[in-house]
Amino acid sequence: MTRYLVAIHHPDDYDPSIAEDEAMSRDIDALNDEMVAAGIRIFVGGLHPAIRATSLTPQPDGAVLTSDGPYLQTTEHVGGFWVLEAADIDDALAWGRKAAIACRAPVEVRAFH
Structure with a gap:
């Protein structure tokens, strides 16, 4: 099994106290529970701005x-991420799609070497 980074991207002015409501928090918690139940979640973490x-x-x-x-001068940065162990890229992308929906934000999926 390969490990994948599933990174959530937020705009620089992202304010979780405004953007994240109870429904979003429930959706993210449910996704985390689903990942744990599937045995694919290695690590999860949110980042400061x-x-x-x-x-x-x-x-x-x-x-x-x-x-x-930040090193890169862009309008969006990684706001949080999961490290998953998935069977293949298609499986990792399926989890990435769920992350994009739960977090209501763009997601990047990349394999580790």
């Missing part, structure tokens, strides 16, 4: 530059 990230960038002289905020 990208603005609270710290980026570390190696420099040509061997130093490492530390800066506040």
